[in-house]
Amino acid sequence: MPQPLIRRLIALDIDGTLLGQDRKIPAGTVDALDLVRAAGHEVVLATGRSLVGLMPVAIRLGLVEAYAVSSNGSLTVRLDPAVPTGYVIAGARRFDPGSVIHRVLALAPRAYVGVEDVGWGWAVNRVFPEGLLNGEQKQTPVTDLCAAPATRIAVHAPDIGRLLDALRATGATVTPAGPDWADSTAPGTSKATALEQLRIRLGIPPEATVAVGDGANDVEMFRWAARAVAMGHAAPSVRDAADEVTGTIAQQGAVAVLHSLLPRSIDRTSMSWLAAQLATAVHTAPGSVVMLRVWHGPRAELSRCEVWNLRDGTWVRHAPVPAGTGATMRGVENAAREAGLVYPRGDEGRRRAHWRTSFTDGGPAGFELSLTR
Numbered sequence: 446m447p448q449p450l451i452r453r454l455i456a457l458d459i460d461g462t463l464l465g466q467d468r469k470i471p472a473g474t475v476d477a478l479d480l481v482r483a484a485g486h487e488v489v490l491a492t493g494r495s496l497v498g499l500m501p502v503a504i505r506l507g508l509v510e511a512y513a514v515s516s517n518g519s520l521t522v523r524l525d526p527a528v529p530t531g532y533v534i535a536g537a538r539r540f541d542p543g544s545v546i547h548r549v550l551a552l553a554p555r556a557y558v559g560v561e562d563v564g565w566g567w568a569v570n571r572v573f574p575e576g577l578l579n580g581e582q583k584q585t586p587v588t589d590l591c592a593a594p595a596t597r598i599a600v601h602a603p604d605i606g607r608l609l610d611a612l613r614a615t616g617a618t619v620t621p622a623g624p625d626w627a628d629s630t631a632p633g634t635s636k637a638t639a640l641e642q643l644r645i646r647l648g649i650p651p652e653a654t655v656a657v658g659d660g661a662n663d664v665e666m667f668r669w670a671a672r673a674v675a676m677g678h679a680a681p682s683v684r685d686a687a688d689e690v691t692g693t694i695a696q697q698g699a700v701a702v703l704h705s706l707l708p709r710s711i712d713r714t715s716m717s718w719l720a721a722q723l724a725t726a727v728h729t730a731p732g733s734v735v736m737l738r739v740w741h742g743p744r745a746e747l748s749r750c751e752v753w754n755l756r757d758g759t760w761v762r763h764a765p766v767p768a769g770t771g772a773t774m775r776g777v778e779n780a781a782r783e784a785g786l787v788y789p790r791g792d793e794g795r796r797r798a799h800w801r802t803s804f805t806d807g808g809p810a811g812f813e814l815s816l817t818r
Contacts, residue, residue: 450708450729452485454649456514456640456666457699458658459492459502462676465694475507476718477703482511483722483752484707484729485764487647491636493517493620493628493662495561495597498579500524500531507767512647516561517620517662518639519596519630530564536642537563539594540631544615546570546591549600552611556602560585560595573601598629620662628662636662637669657691657702659683674702716783719768719776724784726752727816730763735818737766737781737788738803739774740811746771749811774800774812787817 457463463474482488490506490513492499499515509526512535521536542560549556550570559567559578566580567573570587578599598617602608605627612619617629644654656663656670659679664686667673675687676698684690692698707713708728713721727735734755742748750769753760769777778798781788789799803813 450484450486450706451653452487452649453653453655453706454487454489454640454644454647455481455703455706456489456491456636456654456656456658456670458660458663458666459490459494459499461659461678461694462657462699463490463506464502470505471694471697471700473697473700474703475505477700478506478508479718479722479767480713480725481703481706483726483764483766485726486706487512487649489513489640489643490515491518491640491656491658491666493622493660495567495579496520496522496532496564497566497581504531510765512643514636514639514643516597517618517628517630518634518636519561520563521639521643532564534563535646536639537596538631538634538638539596540617541591542595542598542629543591545598545612545617545619545629546587548612548615549602549608550587552608553602553605556600556605558587558590559599559601560590561597561599563596567599573599577601596630600627600629601625622660622662635665637665640666640669655702655706657699659694717768717780719766719772719780720783722766722768723752723777723780723786723816726764726766727784727786727818730754732756733818735763735816736760737777737814737816738811739769739777739813745773747773747777750777752816753813774798778814781814781816788814 496515509524511524514521519538522532523535524532557573559569567578567582568585569582572582605625609619616632618634620628652671654670655672656666657674659676667686673687675684675690677693691702711724732754736753738751738753739747740749750766752763754763791799798814800812800814803811
């Protein structure tokens with residue numbers, strides 16, 4: 446019988462890791478993400494993007510119920526489709542932007558300066574060229590840009606690299622992103638600091654952390670992770686900071702890393718995606734007692750599908766089964782049978798699966814079906 450996998454926190458950069466320069470997601474990425482989530486791992490997007498730039502990509506990746514780190518560690522959110530905004534802020538690190546902004550404009554008066562307006566866009570001293578910022582822009586007097594604590598300042602100016610030391614002298618964390626761009630955040634802020642707080646919150650041990658990225662802003666994250674993987678197209682300094690190097694984004698390098706975190710004993714190539722995810726979830730769940738729980742949406746299709754297991758006398762959610770959303774209970778039964786899973790059946794007629802009514806977390810009635818490997 447396959448042994449349950451260790452639950453891991455998998456931190457994934459977005460641009461250059463999950464998203465190419467053409468803004469396309471490499472084939473197989475979403476399927477691989479669904480499988481590692483079905484295995485019970487925690488997938489966390491960790492990006493330099495602002496929140497408004499992260500949200501559309503998270504939706505495209507199917508990560509609408511997960512934690513994410515944005516703005517190079519300044520902001521941690523819990524993505525939740527039940528909330529009108531789609532997210533709940535779980536942590537934020539802000540700082541006084543005035544010293545950085547005044548220093549920038551003193552040294553480069555024509556620089557573009559933007560202060561992140563979380564969830565909306567940017568307040569800017571002048572409108573950035575199209576395509577450089579995610580979200581809306583509002584031209585704002587410099588005095589107003591400096592008036593309130595900020596999560597992130599974006600600076601765009603020719604050869605901004607020559608100003609990095611001067612900006613760091615203000616005490617802020619300054620992260621370059623190319624020759625003409627630099628981000629400033631609160632002192633001591635990085636993807637690594639936010640991920641460490643999240644690791645503690647989720648109860649995941651330090652040795653069960655994985656990070657995949659391709660940029661200079663991923664190096665601190667690499668030092669934090671027990672297993673650090675650089676994309677094959679990353680700069681030499683970034684590759685040197687990692688424990689290993691995977692393929693380029695064109696070679697689906699991140700997909701290969703995700704597949705390495707799945708149980709090898711399951712032949713998923715011969716199954717439908719729903720059956721593969723069910724098999725992965727059930728075979729990685731700790732203990733021998735496993736329960737499949739589903740909830741209906743407004744119609745016959747399921748709005749949620751999850752695998753739970755019994756731990757110390759308490760039912761605990763092990764993993765989602767993403768392909769179950771939108772399926773039917775009959776479709777789930779067929780997929781479970783395809784995956785070689787056994788479930789109780791009725792005694793008469795067609796001997797359909799014996800689902801039981803389930804009330805979970807005080808929410809609406811759902812149904813549950815015990816599964817045996």
